[in-house]
Amino acid sequence: MVQSILSAKDVVIKFSLRGRVLTAIRGASLELYEGQTLAIVGESGSGKSVFTKSFVGMLDTNGWVESGSIMFEEQDIAKFKGDKQWSTIRGKKIAMVFQDPMTSLNPLRTIGMQIQEVVELHHHLKAAEAKKRTIEILTDVGISSPEDRYSQFPHEFSGGMRQRVVIAIAIACNPKILICDEPTTALDVTIQAQILELIRKLQEQYNLTVIYITHDLGVVANVADQVAVMYAGDIIEYGTAGDIFYNAQHPYTWALLSSLPQLGIKGQPLYSIKGTPPNLFNEIKGDAFAPRNPKALKIDYVERPPYFQVSPTHYARTWLLDPRSPKMDPPETIKHMREKFVRYSV
Amino acid sequence: MSQTTNRELLIDVKNLRVEFNVKAKEPFVAVNDVSFHIFKGETFGLVGESGSGKTTIGRAIVRINGTAGGDVMFKGRKINGDIPKALDYEVTQKIQMIFQDPMASLNERAKVDYIVSEGLYNTKAYKDEGERKAKVEAALAAVGLLPEFASRFPHEFSGGQRQRIGVARALIMEPEFIIADEPISALDVSIRAQVINLLSELQKSKGLTYMFIAHDLSVVRFITDRVAVISKGKIVELAETEELFAHPLHPYTRSLLSAVPVPDPIEEKKKRAIYYDPLSHDYSVHKPKWVEIRPGHYILGNDPELEEYNAMLAK
Numbered sequence: 001m002v003q004s005i006l007s008a009k010d011v012v013i014k015f016s017l018r019g020r021v022l023t024a025i026r027g028a029s030l031e032l033y034e035g036q037t038l039a040i041v042g043e044s045g046s047g048k049s050v051f052t053k054s055f056v057g058m059l060d061t062n063g064w065v066e067s068g069s070i071m072f073e074e075q076d077i078a079k080f081k082g083d084k085q086w087s088t089i090r091g092k093k094i095a096m097v098f099q100d101p102m103t104s105l106n107p108l109r110t111i112g113m114q115i116q117e118v119v120e121l122h123h124h125l126k127a128a129e130a131k132k133r134t135i136e137i138l139t140d141v142g143i144s145s146p147e148d149r150y151s152q153f154p155h156e157f158s159g160g161m162r163q164r165v166v167i168a169i170a171i172a173c174n175p176k177i178l179i180c181d182e183p184t185t186a187l188d189v190t191i192q193a194q195i196l197e198l199i200r201k202l203q204e205q206y207n208l209t210v211i212y213i214t215h216d217l218g219v220v221a222n223v224a225d226q227v228a229v230m231y232a233g234d235i236i237e238y239g240t241a242g243d244i245f246y247n248a249q250h251p252y253t254w255a256l257l258s259s260l261p262q263l264g265i266k267g268q269p270l271y272s273i274k275g276t277p278p279n280l281f282n283e284i285k286g287d288a289f290a291p292r293n294p295k296a297l298k299i300d301y302v303e304r305p306p307y308f309q310v311s312p313t314h315y316a317r318t319w320l321l322d323p324r325s326p327k328m329d330p331p332e333t334i335k336h337m338r339e340k341f342v343r344y345s346v
Numbered sequence: 347m348s349q350t351t352n353r354e355l356l357i358d359v360k361n362l363r364v365e366f367n368v369k370a371k372e373p374f375v376a377v378n379d380v381s382f383h384i385f386k387g388e389t390f391g392l393v394g395e396s397g398s399g400k401t402t403i404g405r406a407i408v409r410i411n412g413t414a415g416g417d418v419m420f421k422g423r424k425i426n427g428d429i430p431k432a433l434d435y436e437v438t439q440k441i442q443m444i445f446q447d448p449m450a451s452l453n454e455r456a457k458v459d460y461i462v463s464e465g466l467y468n469t470k471a472y473k474d475e476g477e478r479k480a481k482v483e484a485a486l487a488a489v490g491l492l493p494e495f496a497s498r499f500p501h502e503f504s505g506g507q508r509q510r511i512g513v514a515r516a517l518i519m520e521p522e523f524i525i526a527d528e529p530i531s532a533l534d535v536s537i538r539a540q541v542i543n544l545l546s547e548l549q550k551s552k553g554l555t556y557m558f559i560a561h562d563l564s565v566v567r568f569i570t571d572r573v574a575v576i577s578k579g580k581i582v583e584l585a586e587t588e589e590l591f592a593h594p595l596h597p598y599t600r601s602l603l604s605a606v607p608v609p610d611p612i613e614e615k616k617k618r619a620i621y622y623d624p625l626s627h628d629y630s631v632h633k634p635k636w637v638e639i640r641p642g643h644y645i646l647g648n649d650p651e652l653e654e655y656n657a658m659l660a661k
């Protein structure tokens with residue numbers, strides 16, 4: 001049986017912006033299992049980055065965790081205050097890789113120093129040993145001739161290579177959890193495939209639990225054991241990759257899958273979700289997706305749905321799963337998805 | 347299915363060469379001996395990795411980048427190099443571009459009204475204020491924006507709306523040919539679908555021709571009629587979209603296709619990526635040629651390679 005390593009319950013995160021308060025995360029819950037990969041999908045502004053940043057205490061200074069708990073190693077890290085407390089977790093136990101490898105490295109220092117700094121700080125090694133370890137890490141992330149690369153600067157590296165360096169810094173202190181925030185969005189598809197493979201290799205080698213944040217459902221299918229779908233600051237459906245791709249229950253997940261260009265028929269319009277996500281400054285009543293859902297039920301506008309259990313691994317926040325609701329089939333487009341995708345394989 | 351014969355040619359690019367750093371001893375060749383044509387009314391896709399030269403080709407067609415060799419023909423007339431001023435004006439009007447990042451491509455300090463009319467101001471293609479206003483309104487309406495949006499600033503819009511402004515700015519010039527340079531790469535999944543639908547509606551209603559530059563092959567497959575694959579400044583394969591996806595021949599095309607993640611966990615986990623090594627081609631003895639291996643399916647290869655490709659097709 002897989003062990004839970006991190007467990008977030010009813011987390012509410014607020015930001016204060018120009019005197020107004022915005023609720024970015026509205027009571028989201030999440031279970032993370034040791035050694036597994038969780039993918040969080042959602043549109044920009046759905047709160048996927050904010051939610052995971054709260055696991056490492058990296059919310060912007062105008063944001064705070066209002067309520068809820070995040071349990072990690074028998075501590076509630078949602079209650080952590082100040083850098084001193086966070087420094088026992090951030091980087092050491094939970095590390096993060098950001099989207100843009102162009103901006104997340106220091107252009108004025110050599111690659112080697114940027115990794116070695118972490119190694120010295122966390123492993124308390126002497127310079128010579130730290131350098132040895134740094135070169136080992138560079139080899140692990142697939143950088144060839146690491147001795148020469150050690151003394152080079154970020155501008156001498158290509159985008160994919162820089163992302164490898166960023167990953168090297170993240171794994172340098174043997175974290176338990178690695179959070180990858182859109183690690184491949186800025187990269188070409190062929191490089192993306194290499195980075196995804198690298199993270200998978202490191203996951204085994206370093207025994208990592210990985211969280212991927214992405215909006216690319218193709219990447220999700222590639223990496224995920226579990227998938228969490230976020231909409232307007234809430235996780236509206238959670239399950240194994242199979243649950244989400246082949247047995248989705250929430251209308252928003254249906255809509256997301258339906259708008260995949262791979263499912264479109266040439267010459268006909270592609271399915272698109274009407275409208276825009278709700279304004280998080282306002283209080284959201286009922287199901288946040290209801291205004292954009294043409295088949296919303298009356299209750300969707302009145303009361304927020306609880307989580308309904310679909311199977312032991314799968315739950316969704318939609319009134320459609322309530323026994324009193326009318327039966328509704330998923331849209332025609334996403335039925336028989338498997339057959340439609342088989343032809344895509346080269 | 348589109349017919350390859352008896353169709354009106356809109357763009358004909360012959361042996362195009364674009365160089366940067368021209369004054370240096372060895373200029374950098376960004377586009378090398380590239381030839382293709384685009385039929386009126388079709389959507390032509392150009393795919394390749396960053397740095398492969400796809401954007402440079404687009405920019406060479408609209409005369410932003412100068413050319414070092416070859417011809418770009420627009421409706422039978424040469425439009426690259428030194429051309430008469432009147433033709434230059436016509437090209438600037440008839441060929442428009444849509445850019446990738448709607449956050450970066452709109453002037454933050456200008457109102458939508460100015461952004462959309464800028465092309466009109468530059469070419470003085472209106473009689474009076476009334477006509478200009480009417481044109482702006484029509485362009486905004488065509489992309490599904492309200493007329494009152496004209497008095498707002500770009501920061502008041504969402505990413506999808508901003509990309510619509512970018513499309514409106516191109517449409518107001520009443521172009522025949524639009525080069526869309528990664529117009530949806532920076533957008534979210536749901537907004538992406540809206541912009542794709544908008545582009546294909548406009549194509550139908552206004553008889554537009556598109557050149558669609560992208561690296562997302564799933565979108566390319568959905569909207570293009572023909573696709574060219576470009577690697578390191580050279581087109582390596584060109585075919586009708588379905589043909590290319592069904593029978594990719596060039597190792598670079600195959601590696602590109604294999605790298606695109608398929609949104610299906612079972613398929614995706616079985617998949618093995620194919621790596622492409624540009625050094626795998628041995629062109630020391632047999633020089634590569636640009637050959638029509640099947641009707642409408644062109645490929646770059648030398649004799650031994652072509653034999654291999656033919657064997658693959660025979661299977």
